[in-house]
Amino acid sequence: MTITVVKPGLQTTVQSRPRTGLRHLGVPASGAADPLSLATANCLVSNDWDAPALEVTLLGPTLRFNTDRAFAVTGGNFALTLNGETLHPHETVRAKAGDTLAIGGSGQGARCYVAFAGGLSAAEVLGSSSTYLPGELGGIAGRVLEKGDELRLHADTPDVNELSTPAEFRLPMSSSWALRACDSFETNRLTVESRERLFDSNWTVGRRADRMGLQLQGARLDVSSDGHMPSAPVFPGTVQCPESGSPFVLSVDAGTVGGYPRVAQVSRADRHLLGQLQPGDHVRLLYREVDHAAVDLRAKLSYWRDWLPDIEQIV
């Protein structure tokens, strides 16, 4: 029971849940860059939210089914066809052996997720089967998909009901984003004007935007730093600002400690959106007090619980 990779796409990997509790050993989170979209895809094929699925980046793969299998696609707005016919995201689709799924380029959003009933078969390493490319861990030999790969599907498949994600649970895609964010531990190393600029200007996502992090282009920030800051813990969503004054925001594969001032922290409620920002997108950081950010998070968890009961584990 396999799927053949006819064309691999730009950067297609197997992703599941993050690696947790190992950051003190240097093991980053990894896992889906947009876990909410991964969970939504798995929900449509009656899988657990974290069943191993494909994460597709900017330009998608072409896949041939060698077995009958239900699947679903969610996330960024990619051009989708099944045997040449337009295919809609957010719906359970029953593919037949011999069918070809072609995923083209993305309009808005950087990543989509393709979940298969029963999930892909991938070995767990350090607590997850998610691919961590820098360490060649998890997924398909720790690497991106290549032409000719045979992806193995789990033999056990759940009884799949045909579902469609309700409109209110289809994550809206955009090329202009707002991320709620709090001050971080070295925000006070910014001048007053620079802190205002950080939270009050339009940033453009730079060309270096990947699973490690995203460069933010725009205003230059004045940060007092001598290049000798002792390495300190960082997390997905941490915004760091080196002496050059150009901030960057860390994503799921980023290192666990860093030596640049931490000037903001994207709040947990919006961290999953980092997986959907593509180069050239506009982004604003919306300042939140810590208590306010917690209220936002609880509101979001409560909203999504109706469709994804495991939402606390997902975001």
Place this chain on the structure above:
Amino acid sequence: MGSRYVQLHCADDQLSMTAESPADAQALAAALRASGEWLDVVPGIDSVVVRFDAGAIDARDAQRRVTELLADGVPAIRDSQQLVEIPVVYGGTFGPDLVDVCTQLNLSTEDFIAMHTQRNYRVEMLGFTPGFAFVGGLDERLHVARRQQPRQRVAPGSIGIADAFTGLYTLSSPGGWTLVGRTPANLFRPRSEEPFVLQVGTRIRFVPIEVAEFDT
């Protein structure tokens, strides 16, 4: 040991506290991790960050809980009695910054190698990428700043220096440390029972080898 006052700063779902030393940070982190009630407990060189479940508890309650857990002090991390020898090829393509750093420090490369290999060190922290080791105890005469322009790719096994530390790169990654050598030792083995060869408290010594010995 003994009671201590911890001042906590909050960033979204994270609490940071200062530590007196890398060893103190490791001890604080181990004590907090042992309680099993945090999403992550990560030590830095002079701080510890705890990530709490902001969906379930308020920052203020998390702060109170951290203070309670540390109120009676924390046991120190014990050093390993084992001494691990790390073979190193210094200089050349294996340590591309050695010549520059020796010029900066006004040392011959032979002096540098002699000074770097003559003492025992201690692993003070793991972090950055899986198994990357911050090794403390570098001779003060060898302290240099990070490179102004980090490299896009550093080879696995590379050995760099920055301030008071020698750093061991276990994976290919970007990196800003001054590279003085490389080891053929495989220090991160994800598929083995014990993936992390080096642990906090492990004592190590660097042993110079020739290029010809690198692949053997």
